[in-house]
Amino acid sequence: MNDFIYLSDLFGTVVFAISGALAAGRLRMDPFGVLVLAGVTAVGGGTVRDAILGATPVFWITDTLYVWLITITAAVVMLLVRCPRKLSGRWFQVADAFGLAVFTVIGAQKALSYGAEPIIAVMMGTMTGVLGGLIRDVLCREVPLVLRTEIYATACIVGGIVYTGALSLNLAPIPAMCLAMVGTLVLRLIGIFFHLSLPAFALDNSSK
Amino acid sequence: MNDFIYLSDLFGTVVFAISGALAAGRLRMDPFGVLVLAGVTAVGGGTVRDAILGATPVFWITDTLYVWLITITAAVVMLLVRCPRKLSGRWFQVADAFGLAVFTVIGAQKALSYGAEPIIAVMMGTMTGVLGGLIRDVLCREVPLVLRTEIYATACIVGGIVYTGALSLNLAPIPAMCLAMVGTLVLRLIGIFFHLSLPAFALDNSSK
């Protein structure tokens, strides 16, 4: 099972790196920019999580496989992709949702292993899932999509609550992880296929 | 007195969280965006300070009250606030100024407790006070206001100098803290009520 989690983590890293590389391509960045955006999207969330928890050196310093995977992914995207549409279709969003689910559970689990309370674990899981994409958007000079669109971060929060809740109900770690991953994934897929968003909190500046 | 500082810190956290939630509302973010902006504004400065000092896990990991307060504040703002004007009036700015003063002194004190020199303590106090708002503005895609407006960061710098100066003159910690808080507060209030700004450093790009 640990192997499954690790392989899922690597898979999520590649998917997130692709989404970063595509964002770089849309802004006509040079190869270094593509590499930076791929890397930031893929490991940005986990890096900040580790810095906040004091889990330094952060995870990709000791396991260089992440950096190699991101570099190869960025290179392959630059060489092969000419039409981004193919990669932003439905199946890519499903892969992205799977990555989101894995990252969330791994983040929550790492926080707990550092002795954090459940609410912090939920936060750290969500941060691991969404912060990379958020930094990517800031670098692309956009108001981060995740702050105002669809059920994205919400899926992470629910996944984190399911995970910590299941553990506190004395479920074994592996089933708790699976349950939380399935929960995050299903909720995110619902968001994708039905274009569901939470209602926005809109303040009217022109109100009297 | 320590209780007073702690309660002031919590009060400042709530005020800063409100200002983050309002910024999110102006950009019509979803509830997650409101939560993120509230959190970033309230504890962003202290988080970076702790990461730089190596004071990890950062403060809100071990004391979850901060995260609960931010969550509740964000929820209350979303449920109750319809007209932001009411909350951006004079009295809210005064509350914000009080939060700024507390954050500054706490930041400077934490740096000193980690063995930093006075100049670093002044920096860390200022960072604790203004960095959260600065990250909020970056997420909202604005050139951070604090970098070009009114006496805001300046009040923090002066407060930090008063604090470290008073300590080096052998004032006891509590009076030094009070003196520095009053100094920051008064200077910031002068900035608010007289709309004082430091002269800008303006380079003319079209100059010959």
Added chain:
Amino acid sequence: MNDFIYLSDLFGTVVFAISGALAAGRLRMDPFGVLVLAGVTAVGGGTVRDAILGATPVFWITDTLYVWLITITAAVVMLLVRCPRKLSGRWFQVADAFGLAVFTVIGAQKALSYGAEPIIAVMMGTMTGVLGGLIRDVLCREVPLVLRTEIYATACIVGGIVYTGALSLNLAPIPAMCLAMVGTLVLRLIGIFFHLSLPAFALDNSSK
């Protein structure tokens, strides 16, 4: 030789601080904004590097000379500079290239001293060289130049590879450092004088 590296580091800090202060001046920031942009540009890369490596408190906490230099540089730029053209000429770019080379080698060396693999050392060197300027651009609300222009980050990457490669060929540390600095510098100067850029990765959003 260690003295030479340290003095070069201080020189690079001043040059990078000037470039940050000028960016602040172009946006008509107040003196605090000038200070922040000077500081972020000069030590931003090294700060994130140290936080990721767990080398906390970060370097400028223990050696306050960096903060003093940045403060003085920001003040001098504000007092003396009226026409930014003079400072963005050829000779300033050469000084900037020299700073870039020093920062790269220092960053790579620090990563190795924390037991990182060569690929991580190359990354950390590059991060030390370019991240400060990147954060500066984000604060100025620009898509970071380094992500889409000229041979800049590429020079750092090559410098890092030369450094770690030379060490793995059993070259002594000092010659390896010099070789890597010269490599970075030459490549960057070629970029400056011939306006060379890597080909951009441009995705056409309107493609069918």
